Amino acid sequence: QVQLQESGPGLVKPSQTLSLTCTVSGGSIGSGTYYWSWIRQPAGKGLEWIGRISTSGRTNYNPSLKSRVTISLDPSKNQFSLKLSYVTAADTAVYYCARDPSDYSGSHYIWYFDLWGRGTLVTVSS
Amino acid sequence: SYELTQPPSVSVSPGQTASITCSGDKLGHKYACWYQRRPGQSPVLVIYQDTKRPSGIPERFSSSNSGSTATLTISEAQAVDEADYYCQTWDSGTVVFGGGTKLTVL
Numbered sequence: 001q002v003q004l005q006e007s008g009p010g011l012v013k014p015s016q017t018l019s020l021t022c023t024v025s026g027g028s029i030g031s032g033t034y035y036w037s038w039i040r041q042p043a044g045k046g047l048e049w050i051g052r053i054s055t056s057g058r059t060n061y062n063p064s065l066k067s068r069v070t071i072s073l074d075p076s077k078n079q080f081s082l083k084l085s086y087v088t089a090a091d092t093a094v095y096y097c098a099r100d101p102s103d104y105s106g107s108h109y110i111w112y113f114d115l116w117g118r119g120t121l122v123t124v125s126s
Numbered sequence: 127s128y129e130l131t132q133p134p135s136v137s138v139s140p141g142q143t144a145s146i147t148c149s150g151d152k153l154g155h156k157y158a159c160w161y162q163r164r165p166g167q168s169p170v171l172v173i174y175q176d177t178k179r180p181s182g183i184p185e186r187f188s189s190s191n192s193g194s195t196a197t198l199t200i201s202e203a204q205a206v207d208e209a210d211y212y213c214q215t216w217d218s219g220t221v222v223f224g225g226g227t228k229l230t231v232l
Contacts, residue, residue, distance in 0.1 A: 039221075047169070047212055049221035062220050096168060105157070110175050111216040112159040116168040 002027040004097050004117035012091075012124050018084040022097030022117060023077075030055050030075045035100035037113060038071060038082045040093040048093075052100050053080055087124045094119040128217035130224035137230045138203045146227045148196040148213030156215045158196040160189060163226075164209040172211075173198060203231050 008020035022036070029036065037052035051061035053071045061069050070083040084091060098113040130150045138144035148158065157176055161169035171180050173189040176196070186201045200207055208231045213224040 037221075046225045047214075047223040049223070060219065105175065108157060109216065110157045111221060112157075112171060112174045112214065113161075113169075114171050114174070114180060116170070119168050 002099070002115060004099065004115060006095060006097050006117045006120040008120060008122070010121055010123060012087055012122060013126050014088055014124055015086055018082070018087050018091060018122055018124070020082045020095055020097075020120065020122070021079050022081070023079050024099075025078070028075075029073065029078045029080065033101070033103065035060075035102055036071075036073065036080045037098045037100045039096045039098055039113070039116075040091075041096070041119075042090075042093040045093075050082065050084070050095075089124050092122065092124045094121050128215075128222050130213055130215065130222055132211075132213060132224040132227045134225070135228045135230065137232060138200070140204060140231055141202055144200040144203050144207070144229055144231075146198045146200075146211050146213075146229065148198070148224045149194055150215065150222070151194060153194050153196055153215060154192040156191075156217070158189070158191045158213055158215045160187075160196075160198045161212045161214065162207075162209045163212065169212065200229070203229075205231050207231055 003025050005023050012018045035052040038050040041047050051071050053059045068085045073080045096119045097117045099115040102111040160173040162172045163169040172187045176191040188199045210226045212226045
């Protein structure tokens with residue numbers, strides 16, 4: 001079955017760029033009509049959606065992070081990636097990648113995440 | 127910005143029914159979904175499109191969404207159901223999560 005796995009540095013210095021990659025196994029990232037999302041959760045806090053990319057490369061970002069986020073797709077490696085620039089301690093969190101099969105039902109948009117990676121802790125500290 | 131409100135904690139006795147609420151402005155006009163996150167694990171989708179269960183999710187999990195409140199119901203609660211539960215919808219082009227509810231089965 002399809003599985004997602006995050007990878008990347010667990011420690012990033014303040015003001016630098018956080019870079020994470022999600023590798024999709026058991027299926028092609030380009031198949032189907034999925035979006036691929038990044039979500040994070042700071043310790044003791046709630047989940048926060050960061051953004052997503054479609055198989056055609058179209059992106060949507062959380063307005064609160066949009067100025068610092070870039071999500072990209074590499075179908076040849078079956079991966080998608082997150083870059084978050086100018087990080088601060090507030091960006092310390094467990095970062096998850098997730099599959100997003102969002103679609104319309106009539107005139108209503110259905111947006112949810114049906115598959116998640118195990119998550120990776122990223123700490124921002126000098 | 128749009129907000130979803132959940133109770134911080136809910137307790138239930140084994141074998142009884144647990145209900146977890148999620149409130150938001152006219153939430154019933156949107157689709158809601160629910161995730162279960164056991165300690166040390168990543169979230170698992172248990173309900174999507176208000177009432178649908180993904181493959182592999184027990185029938186004990188059900189949900190409704192009307193007015194301003196979505197409710198996740200877990201019947202015949204078991205110790206394995208002890209977890210954090212998050213509701214989620216979307217508004218103005220972005221995903222919105224509830225703050226999460228810790229379900230204790232004791």
